[in-house]
Amino acid sequence: MSTSTRSGLSRISLSTSLPVVALVVVFLVLTASQTANALPAFARKYGLRCSACHESWPMLNYFGQKFKDNGYQLMNDRDAPIWQNPGYWPVTFRITPIWHRVSTGKVQVDTYTNGAPDGGQSIQRVTSSGFDLSGLDFHTAGTLEKNISFYLLPSSDSTGAFHFEQVFVRLDNIGGSPWLNLKLGRFELDNLLSEKRILTLTGNGGIYQTYHFIPVGDGNIFGQIGDNQLGFEYMGHSVNDRSRISAALISSSDGNVNLSTGANSYTGFFTGSQAFDTGKLGVQRIGFYAMYGEAATYYLTQGSVPLGGSGISNKGFSREGFVGQFYFGPHVDLTVVTQHGSDNPWFGQGYGNAIATDGNGGTTCTGVGCPPNNVPGSVLPVGSQSPTWNGYTFEGHYVYSPQLIFIGRYEAERMSQQANGPTSANPSASNLGNISTYTVGFRYNPFMTSRAGLAWHNEYNWLHQDGTGPTLGLGTVNLNTSELLMGLDFDF
Amino acid sequence: MRTRLQTWSLLVGATAVLALPMTSWAQLTQADFEPRLSMESHIGNITGHAKDAKGDYRRYCVVCHGENGDGNGESFPWVDPKPRDFQLGIFKCRSTPTGTLPTDQDLFDTIARGMDRSNMPQWSTFTKQERADLVAWVKHFSPRWVGEKPGTPITIPPEPEVTAERIKAGRDVFARVQCWKCHGVLGQANGPSASTLQDDLGRPIAAFNFTEGARPKCGDTDRDIYRIFMTGLDGTPMPSFADNIKPDEAWDLVFYLRTLMKQKSKEKQMAKQLGLKPVDPNAPAGQQ
Numbered sequence: 001m002s003t004s005t006r007s008g009l010s011r012i013s014l015s016t017s018l019p020v021v022a023l024v025v026v027f028l029v030l031t032a033s034q035t036a037n038a039l040p041a042f043a044r045k046y047g048l049r050c051s052a053c054h055e056s057w058p059m060l061n062y063f064g065q066k067f068k069d070n071g072y073q074l075m076n077d078r079d080a081p082i083w084q085n086p087g088y089w090p091v092t093f094r095i096t097p098i099w100h101r102v103s104t105g106k107v108q109v110d111t112y113t114n115g116a117p118d119g120g121q122s123i124q125r126v127t128s129s130g131f132d133l134s135g136l137d138f139h140t141a142g143t144l145e146k147n148i149s150f151y152l153l154p155s156s157d158s159t160g161a162f163h164f165e166q167v168f169v170r171l172d173n174i175g176g177s178p179w180l181n182l183k184l185g186r187f188e189l190d191n192l193l194s195e196k197r198i199l200t201l202t203g204n205g206g207i208y209q210t211y212h213f214i215p216v217g218d219g220n221i222f223g224q225i226g227d228n229q230l231g232f233e234y235m236g237h238s239v240n241d242r243s244r245i246s247a248a249l250i251s252s253s254d255g256n257v258n259l260s261t262g263a264n265s266y267t268g269f270f271t272g273s274q275a276f277d278t279g280k281l282g283v284q285r286i287g288f289y290a291m292y293g294e295a296a297t298y299y300l301t302q303g304s305v306p307l308g309g310s311g312i313s314n315k316g317f318s319r320e321g322f323v324g325q326f327y328f329g330p331h332v333d334l335t336v337v338t339q340h341g342s343d344n345p346w347f348g349q350g351y352g353n354a355i356a357t358d359g360n361g362g363t364t365c366t367g368v369g370c371p372p373n374n375v376p377g378s379v380l381p382v383g384s385q386s387p388t389w390n391g392y393t394f395e396g397h398y399v400y401s402p403q404l405i406f407i408g409r410y411e412a413e414r415m416s417q418q419a420n421g422p423t424s425a426n427p428s429a430s431n432l433g434n435i436s437t438y439t440v441g442f443r444y445n446p447f448m449t450s451r452a453g454l455a456w457h458n459e460y461n462w463l464h465q466d467g468t469g470p471t472l473g474l475g476t477v478n479l480n481t482s483e484l485l486m487g488l489d490f491d492f
Numbered sequence: 493m494r495t496r497l498q499t500w501s502l503l504v505g506a507t508a509v510l511a512l513p514m515t516s517w518a519q520l521t522q523a524d525f526e527p528r529l530s531m532e533s534h535i536g537n538i539t540g541h542a543k544d545a546k547g548d549y550r551r552y553c554v555v556c557h558g559e560n561g562d563g564n565g566e567s568f569p570w571v572d573p574k575p576r577d578f579q580l581g582i583f584k585c586r587s588t589p590t591g592t593l594p595t596d597q598d599l600f601d602t603i604a605r606g607m608d609r610s611n612m613p614q615w616s617t618f619t620k621q622e623r624a625d626l627v628a629w630v631k632h633f634s635p636r637w638v639g640e641k642p643g644t645p646i647t648i649p650p651e652p653e654v655t656a657e658r659i660k661a662g663r664d665v666f667a668r669v670q671c672w673k674c675h676g677v678l679g680q681a682n683g684p685s686a687s688t689l690q691d692d693l694g695r696p697i698a699a700f701n702f703t704e705g706a707r708p709k710c711g712d713t714d715r716d717i718y719r720i721f722m723t724g725l726d727g728t729p730m731p732s733f734a735d736n737i738k739p740d741e742a743w744d745l746v747f748y749l750r751t752l753m754k755q756k757s758k759e760k761q762m763a764k765q766l767g768l769k770p771v772d773p774n775a776p777a778g779q780q
Contacts, residue, residue, distance in 0.1 A: 046611060046613075047555065047556065047567035047570050047571045047611050048552075048555055048556075048567075048611075048613075049551075049554075049555040051550075051551045051552070052551065052552050052555070062617040063552070063613075063615070063617045066616075066617055067613075074606075074611075074613040074614075075606075075613070075614060076606055076607065076608055076609070076610065076611070076612065076613050076614070077608045077609045077706045077707070078609065078610070078611065239616070240614075240616040240617065241616075241617065277619040277620060277621075278619065279538075279619055279620070279621040280544070280619075280621050280622075281619075282619060282622070283617065283618075283619055330544075330547045330548070331547075401547070401550070402550060402551045449555075449566055450555055450566065450567055
């Protein structure tokens with residue numbers, strides 16, 4: 001930008017003043033918000049601050065995990081709803097007005113000559129920025145009676161289109177034993193590093209890539225352990241929650257309702273962990289998880305259109321990994337999640353999602369480019385093999401105080417075997433689909449009460465994926481995207 | 493011009509971004525208590541340090557017990573029973589005689605056990621070191637810990653075998669020391685004095701209801717119950733009966749109290765077989 005003209009100078013003055021004005025506005029908003037007095041569901045029930053259960057809201061700390069494992073109960077004989085004021089309604093709203101800038105490194109776009117399409121295409125970076133909204137979460141949760149807990153979370157996208165993100169009833173401490181808890185509904189799998197309580201909000205940084213990784217061209221969407229799933233869960237833990245185990249039987253539907261997949265496709269998800277007292281360092285926890293499932297690859301068709309709910313010809317998949325939560329004193333912690341994933345070769349060739357479900361209800365694909373359907377007589381291409389990969393997530397926090405947390409995350413997804421092997425007619429590059437992503441940010445809560453939550457959220461995410469950019473026939477191209485986000489994340 | 497504008501904007505912006513969150517520790521340490529920040533606790537071979545607990549106190553405890561440990565946190569108006577005022581140095585759950593300071597172990601156990609029928613949860617998620625640090629932090633609020641030593645824990649004799657005779661003898665003790673005046677003849681917290689009870693700060697307080705299935709605040713083992721009425725719950729109308737009940741009689745009373753509780757127990761079963769009747773407040777002394 002030139003600075004030699006008056007208009008140029010004005011633009012610079014404006015552009016350089018804007019951040020200062022924005023900071024002043026943010027400061028005024030934050031300092032003026034001390035009087036907020038709305039009521040988060042659990043904090044107001046028990047008179048505890050958010051920080052009692054959350055490392056930084058919504059991420060749970062150990063005490064919060066124990067509270068959750070006890071069925072949203074403190075086990076102090078004040079857990080049944082009868083103890084609450086009759087006007088108490090266990091509800092919390094959460095939404096985040098944001099400003100963000102999204103930049104995608106390589107996008108294939110049309111080219112024009114003299115105002116008309118010339119039939120050509122080019123690759124260029126596309127950057128968008130502006131003010132925006134997150135979706136709305138409408139959390140209602142608590143106890144129906146002593147040792148019967150529930151969760152209901154109608155959730156919308158930023159346009160206001162709602163779905164049921166989480167719905168379950170849980171029978172807690174059956175027979176007085178913390179080792180016997182049963183849950184039925186749509187719920188988050190028992191991931192120690194919870195994606196539904198993630199501290200980051202950007203498009204790529206707001207999820208754990210390790211929890212959602214799908215090889216390029218793979219049709220198995222059902223192994224995403226980060227998505228809420230429909231099923232039944234057994235969970236048990238020791239009184240102080242040092243030892244935890246769980247086993248869930250879920251439909252291989254990636255949480256989609258209305259029996260949209262098959263009749264006999266189920267997945268098992270198993271976890272176990274043990275915590276250790278390490279004195280001043282804190283409580284360390286190590287554990288494992290394993291997911292073994294089958295999902296349909298053939299959907300009966302009517303007029304060549306796959307019929308939802310008719311899936312058969314199941315094929316297998318698996319996800320296994322270790323989890324470690326390590327504390328290095330009161331301020332620093334690191335969580336590590338690993339994953340080894342494997343899909344049946346049929347999934348690797350794109351079969352498995354012929355009805356193109358999207359995780360929240362789904363729509364049946366009827367146009368060109370729909371996922372393939374394993375109709376009778378289908379054969380795998382020569383050289384097909386099981387896609388396998390390894391994933392790693394490292395997330396560290398520096399907790400300056402309960403009101404200020406710095407977040408850093410690195411994730412790597414590395415293919416160890418491509419679906420199109422060396423003997424395939426079109427073998428894949430060994431690194432096709434590999435992902436590396438970094439996320440950094442901080443959340444500052446200007447106040448900390450038992451009544452409401454407000455966080456000034458700042459985050460930057462950068463994601464790199466090998467070989468998935470548009471090529472225009474020039475060979476494999478890597479794709480880089482980045483997002484800068486600032487917002488006010490509030491709940492009440 | 494451009495460079496200076498941009499530089500100043502960046503400087504102001506960066507300063508605001510960094511300075512604003514740094515206020516989040518501002519109001520933690522009070523000058524009055526600072527001289528006592530070197531307070532220690534000793535739990536077995538663990539030494540707790542008050543200064544190491546301020547983060548945990550701020551995160552978990554301050555909402556009820558307050559920045560100054562005076563029990564006047566933001567939840568004070570809404571919770572009942574009211575949070576403990578650490579500045580007074582008076583504690584309910586002790587192994588030491590009434591009027592004395594509790595041992596570090598008493599406070600250590602209380603943090604992990606929580607207080608049933610109150611908003612105090614079981615903070616068993618801390619490491620032992622963190623809990624020991626919190627004990628030292630709790631102590632640093634009161635000057636009593638500077639000038640006084642904790643009391644000597646009372647001696648609890650080994651628990652004898654429960655018998656029908658002991659349960660009946662326990663009922664006599666229950667009548668003689670007039671437990672029923674507050675707790676009621678059936679242990680339902682509805683004795684004639686129940687509605688008048690106040691704590692040391694003049695706030696209404698309820699007697700323990702043995703029949704509703706709750707755990708006694710200071711522990712629910714037989715030894716805990718023995719300790720409760722032999723040391724009293726300081727700060728409440730529950731006195732120590734150490735001068736009125738002999739150690740052997742105290743075990744009899746523990747066995748009788750078990751018969752009043754909702755939880756299943758062999759004492760309850762034996763009382764049923766005996767056809768044991770509640771105390772009669774109007775019966776002459778020794779003729780229950």
